[in-house]
Amino acid sequence: MIDLLKEKLNIDTYTDIDYPTCERGWCIVKVKDVGICSSDIPRIFSKGMYHMPAIPGHEFSGVVVDASDDDKSYIGKRVGVFPLIPCMKCSQCQKGLYEMCRSYDYIGSRRNGAFAEYVAVPTKNLIELEPSISYRSAAMLEPLSVAMHAINKVDEYSDKKVAVIGTGL
Numbered sequence: 001m002i003d004l005l006k007e008k009l010n011i012d013t014y015t016d017i018d019y020p021t022c023e024r025g026w027c028i029v030k031v032k033d034v035g036i037c038s039s040d041i042p043r044i045f046s047k048g049m050y051h052m053p054a055i056p057g058h059e060f061s062g063v064v065v066d067a068s069d070d071d072k073s074y075i076g077k078r079v080g081v082f083p084l085i086p087c088m089k090c091s092q093c094q095k096g097l098y099e100m101c102r103s104y105d106y107i108g109s110r111r112n113g114a115f116a117e118y119v120a121v122p123t124k125n126l127i128e129l130e131p132s133i134s135y136r137s138a139a140m141l142e143p144l145s146v147a148m149h150a151i152n153k154v155d156e157y158s159d160k161k162v163a164v165i166g167t168g169l
Contacts, residue, residue, distance in 0.1 A: 017055070020112070020120035027067035027074050029081065029121050032135035034114040035059030035143065057115035058083035058108030061129070061138035071123045080127040080138035081119075082145075083107040 022028050034057050060081055064074045085105035086098035093101050107113050107121065129138050150164075 017112075017116065020118055022066050022068050022120065024068045024070065025123055026120050027064045027071055027123050027126070029060075029062040029079060029119050029126075030065045031057075031060050031114045031117060031119060032062040032078075033060065033139040035139045037143070039109075054109075055112040055114075055116045056108050057113035057119075058106065059139050059142045060108075060114035060119070061135045061141070062114075062119070064126070065118070067123065074123055074126065077126070078129040078131075078133075078135070078138075079121075080129060080133075080141040081107065081114075081121050082125045082127060083113070083142055085111075085122055085125065 020028055036057075037059055062079060062081075064077045064079060067074045083106055084098060084101070085107065086093045086101040087103040087105075090102040092098070098104075105111055107119060107125075108115075111120075113119060127138075127141060129135075
C-alpha cells in the first residue's frame, strides 16, 4: 500500500512531522492499529484533504502516551477513538446531536489522523478498552458504530423496501 501511495502521489521520501501538541483537554495516542476506510481512498487519490499536507486515518486504536496536566490519569490506557469532534456550541450540539454538528472537526480528514505514529485526540473522545479487546478490533469501533446506527433505524423502515450498499466485503 505504501508503494502504491508513493507512486500515485509522486512521493519518493518519507517526511518526519512534528510530535503533536497536547492542548488542555487533549492527549496523545500512540497508534497501534488503523483501518483504511473507503472514504480515505478518494481523499488520498482524487478529492484531496481539507488542508495539505495532511495525514488521513480515522479508524484507529492505541495507547495514551501523553496528556494535558488535568488528564494525566489517561496515560497508559488502551483506547479506541471516536474521531468526530463536535463544536459543542451549535443548536445541534446543544440537543446532543453531535453527528449533525454544523461546525465539526474530524480526526483523519479535517485534522491529522492515524496514518502517523502519534495523534492528538480530545480526552472526551477516548473509549477505554477492556483487556480482552484487541487493538485491531478496537480500530473498527467507528465503522461498527455506523452499522449499529443503521440497524437502530430498521424499525423506521420495516414496511418499506430498502437497498443496503457498501464498499466492504
